[in-house]
Amino acid sequence: MTREKSEGIYFPDTFKKISKQHHILLSSNVLNGRILKLNMEPFIISVIALKMQLHRMQLPREVVVGNETLPLLSEICKRLGFRESALVVTGPDTKSIAGYRVIDLLSDKGMDVNHLVVNSSTMWEVRAVEEKIRELKTQIVLGVGGGTKIDVAKLSSTRQGIPFISVPTTASHDGIASPVAAVKGLKKPFSMMAQSPMAIVADTSIIVQSDYRFTASGCGDLVSKFTSVRDWELAHKVKNEYYGEYAASLALMSARLVTKNADIIKPGSEAGLRLILEALISCGVAMSIAGSSKPCSGSEHLFSHSLDKIEQNGALHGEQCGVGTIMMAYLYNIDWKGIRETLQNAGAPTTAEELGVEPDSIVKALVQACTIRPERYTILEEKRLDYDSAEKLAKVTGVIS
Numbered sequence: 379m380t381r382e383k384s385e386g387i388y389f390p391d392t393f394k395k396i397s398k399q400h401h402i403l404l405s406s407n408v409l410n411g412r413i414l415k416l417n418m419e420p421f422i423i424s425v426i427a428l429k430m431q432l433h434r435m436q437l438p439r440e441v442v443v444g445n446e447t448l449p450l451l452s453e454i455c456k457r458l459g460f461r462e463s464a465l466v467v468t469g470p471d472t473k474s475i476a477g478y479r480v481i482d483l484l485s486d487k488g489m490d491v492n493h494l495v496v497n498s499s500t501m502w503e504v505r506a507v508e509e510k511i512r513e514l515k516t517q518i519v520l521g522v523g524g525g526t527k528i529d530v531a532k533l534s535s536t537r538q539g540i541p542f543i544s545v546p547t548t549a550s551h552d553g554i555a556s557p558v559a560a561v562k563g564l565k566k567p568f569s570m571m572a573q574s575p576m577a578i579v580a581d582t583s584i585i586v587q588s589d590y591r592f593t594a595s596g597c598g599d600l601v602s603k604f605t606s607v608r609d610w611e612l613a614h615k616v617k618n619e620y621y622g623e624y625a626a627s628l629a630l631m632s633a634r635l636v637t638k639n640a641d642i643i644k645p646g647s648e649a650g651l652r653l654i655l656e657a658l659i660s661c662g663v664a665m666s667i668a669g670s671s672k673p674c675s676g677s678e679h680l681f682s683h684s685l686d687k688i689e690q691n692g693a694l695h696g697e698q699c700g701v702g703t704i705m706m707a708y709l710y711n712i713d714w715k716g717i718r719e720t721l722q723n724a725g726a727p728t729t730a731e732e733l734g735v736e737p738d739s740i741v742k743a744l745v746q747a748c749t750i751r752p753e754r755y756t757i758l759e760e761k762r763l764d765y766d767s768a769e770k771l772a773k774v775t776g777v778i779s
């Protein structure tokens with residue numbers, strides 16, 4: 379086996395071949411077809427990196443996006459080898475939107491299906507699901523609902539060493555397809571690595587009925603890749619951190635696609651929703667390939683996490699990240715006005731007022747953002763904002779007046 383140095387990592391030839399195939403699969407399928415269906419060969423690639431570190435990529439095996447795709451779930455479970463038992467993690471509202479349908483679909487095929495209703499993504503809920511997994515010795519967990527339910531399903535299944543399937547009912551952020559989970563009650567206020575969903579089934583006929591605010595929030599999480607990829611590049615240059623061009627390009631492509639097609643992202647538009655969903659899934663895959671959240675979470679995410687600490691009742695994750703992106707793009711001297719326009723066209727917030735937070739909280743969040751995750755090198759390390767410069771930044775970008 380020959381080895382070639384690429385971005386600080388030695389990739390065996392076999393990996394390069396698979397990586398190329400997946401690139402073709404993703405770029406062609408994400409753009410075309412009414413129902414997006416990726417049937418990835420089961421693989422977990424481990425590449426031996428410099429200093430004998432392990433670079434592990436865990437990718438979804440089945441990705442289905444489209445109208446009335448929920449009924450495919452039982453066939454997918456069967457194909458993946460889950461025929462005995464399943465635990466459905468759903469929410470108080472989402473159980474009637476999709477949860478009960480999923481339970482019926484799987485029960486009809488003879489599976490022993492239990493369910494748990496969770497209210498929020500806290501460690502308390504994660505432990506409750508874990509206990510249920512142990513008690514029932516269930517084969518697979520299905521997260522049916524918005525981001526919080528999927529996060530609880532993702533983390534609890536990871537901790538119990540069983541796979542999970544993501545069945546989103548909103549398109550509010552890229553956690554629907556990523557290997558990272560955001561759960562409250564951990565020592566740190568940001569996401570942690572968990573596992574990729576084994577399958578993602580996104581039924582647009584269900585998601586299009588959710589509050590449009592969630593979809594606009596998904597748009598905010600997507601434009602944030604314009605600055606998160608910059609931050610990742612910066613960390614590579616300054617700190618010599620691993621940087622993967624493939625993962626970075628995939629994340630960036632999602633942000634560009636959304637900007638290019640911003641006019642179709644509007645309430646009731648299934649085409650706009652599909653675009654957002656496919657882009658969010660691509661971002662999830664980018665994180666799986668990178669083995670970290672770095673391609674999709676930079677200074678704009680640190681701003682959002684910082685704002686979460688200051689404002690108890692802040693806005694949605696993607697909404698805050700979108701506003702953060704406008705300001706971080708200004709620091710990078712990239713087209714922040716274009717990013718703001720994309721958000722405005724999609725109906726996502728671009729100001730403190732639209733986020734429903736105090737102008738002072740925006741300024742404080744900017745100042746404190748670099749303390750949230752000190753090991754993550756971003757533009758905030760270079761700029762070192764104090765109260766005055768942060769206020770100036772928020773004003774010049776129109777976030778506060």
Ligand SMILES: [Zn+2]
Binds near residue numbers: 695
């Ligand atoms: Zn995010």
